[in-house]
Amino acid sequence: MRIDILTLFPDMFASFLQGSLLGLARTSGLLDICVTNIRDFAEGTHRQVDDRPFGGGPGMLLMPGPVVACVENVQDRMAAPGHLVMLTPGGRRLDQQLVEELARKERLVLLCGRYEGFDQRVHDTLHPDEISIGDYVLSGGEVAAMVIVDAVARLVPGVLGDEESARQDSFCGDDRLVEGPQYTRPREFRGRHVPEVLLSGDHGRIATWRHEQAVAATQHRTDTHQPSRSLS
Ligand code: ADE
Secondary structure (H helix, E strand, C coil), X not given: CEEXXXXXXXXXXXXXXXXXXXXXXXXXXXXXXXXXXXXXXCXXXXXXXXXXXXXXXXXXXXXXXXXXXXXXXXXXXXXXXXEEEEXXXXXXXXXXXXXXXXXXXXXXXXXXXXXXXXXXXXXXXXXXXXXXXXXXXXXECHHHHHHHHHHHHCCCCCCCCCHHHHHCCCCCXXXXXXXXXXXXXXXEECCEECCHHHHCCCHHHHHHHHHHHHHHHHHHHHHHCCCCCCXX
């Protein structure tokens, strides 16, 4: 899979992309990730990428020229254009289903914003798939892009090494259950014991117990989860 990341802060990605999982996936050729600086497409000696909004208001907006030129340049580097994602708090909310949808693409182009957002003509010219990682405002799309790269990379065949572990993750599978409790050594910690069933060696019983625990954990999460505020 090929992922292009378009950002004004390419340095933010250096250590992230060298991390164990992604670093290995890249050196083994399973993932091809390329970071491009939007500022390289700005004009003038100052390479200006942002300006004040017409009509007044706080902050600065990303100008359409450098952003659109950068996206068009990156798209033209490969035979087929990638699925263009714009990271923005107003986009559709990321969940595991959307991660799976993105992981099915051959190529992703992730466009990170900064400041107060993009000039509207960036949206109108490029028609990106706008995605948010949650109902809160980050200083820019870079952290959100890292979240997407991390979650998508886990689903690329071969990246995890153990495909079963991706299938057993929370929110995976048809029932989309969260994972139940797990235990490792020691068998007893401060008076708390590992459930006997996990030591039984009975794989059928263990699978049944794990499923029951996952159902209970999912129900508990539903019961205690604060629903998002709706407009009134
Ligand atoms: N940029 C700023 N906030 C964001 C969010 N919540 N999700 C995606 N991109 C963002």
